[in-house]
Amino acid sequence: MSGQPNNETSIDEIGDAIYRIYTPIQIPGVGGFSFNQYLIVDEAPLLFHTGLRRMFPVVRDAIARVMPPERLRYISFSHFEADECGALNEFLAIAPRAEPLCGQVAAMVSVNDVADRPARALGDGESLSLGRHEVRWLDTPHLPHAWECGVLFENRSSTLFCSDLFTQAGTGHPPVTESDILGPSEAARAEMDYYAHAKGSRQILERLAALKPTTLACMHGSAWRGDGASLLRALADRLEAA
Ligand SMILES: [Fe+2]
Numbered sequence: 464m465s466g467q468p469n470n471e472t473s474i475d476e477i478g479d480a481i482y483r484i485y486t487p488i489q490i491p492g493v494g495g496f497s498f499n500q501y502l503i504v505d506e507a508p509l510l511f512h513t514g515l516r517r518m519f520p521v522v523r524d525a526i527a528r529v530m531p532p533e534r535l536r537y538i539s540f541s542h543f544e545a546d547e548c549g550a551l552n553e554f555l556a557i558a559p560r561a562e563p564l565c566g567q568v569a570a571m572v573s574v575n576d577v578a579d580r581p582a583r584a585l586g587d588g589e590s591l592s593l594g595r596h597e598v599r600w601l602d603t604p605h606l607p608h609a610w611e612c613g614v615l616f617e618n619r620s621s622t623l624f625c626s627d628l629f630t631q632a633g634t635g636h637p638p639v640t641e642s643d644i645l646g647p648s649e650a651a652r653a654e655m656d657y658y659a660h661a662k663g664s665r666q667i668l669e670r671l672a673a674l675k676p677t678t679l680a681c682m683h684g685s686a687w688r689g690d691g692a693s694l695l696r697a698l699a700d701r702l703e704a705a
């Protein structure tokens with residue numbers, strides 16, 4: 464995916480020391496779209512998604528408004544795709560202690576070949592302390608897409624970094640919303656069906672719902688606050704109806 468960052472990258476705290484970095488772009492022939500990265504500031508700071516490789520300068524500069532980017536300890540991402548991890552090596556180059564953090568399939572299939580340093584590969588359900596925060600990796604193969612796909616759950620704040628689930632098109636999204644995002648994200652999916660429609664989608668979404676997330680940190684659009692379990696189950700219903 465390509466497009467021009469329009470120098471309007473913003474960074475906002477959406478939870479305790481959890482920040483959304485937001486870059487709206489215009490994609491020729493498609494229209495407005497946005498890319499989020501999430502930064503967890505802690506003893507071992509974690510960046511979830513890097514943005515496209517060409518977005519590296521604006522993402523780095525946004526992080527620098529909150530902490531020195533050189534302090535990053537983990538560069539994590541849901542799956543191996545340019546907007547998720549295109550700037551991985553650029554971040555590894557500026558942050559000497561940083562490691563790629565991903566699932567075991569991603570490490571085996573792509574990351575340990577492409578990344579300039581070996582991955583820290585988390586098993587399904589494995590937790591990792593960042594200091595005050597603790598993240599848990601959950602495999603979500605092919606949901607919404609990619610064999611190696613997974614999500615991170617932050618145990619203390621009940622934040623689910625849900626990657627491409629609930630993608631909202633357009634620009635101008637507030638950092639956090641409590642308004643409906645299922646309708647807008649289903650409208651986006653109707654336009655561009657980016658799901659693999661894996662057979663196990665209901666079970667995977669049910670497993671995420673059982674975590675009872677109260678914030679869904681979406682990769683495209685606003686983060687969402689509310690009853691995450693209900694919203695994930697509603698998504699499962701919509702996928703089955705499709
Ligand atoms: Fe993706």
Ligand SMILES: [Fe+2]
Pocket residue numbers: 546547626627682683
């Ligand atoms: Fe994405």
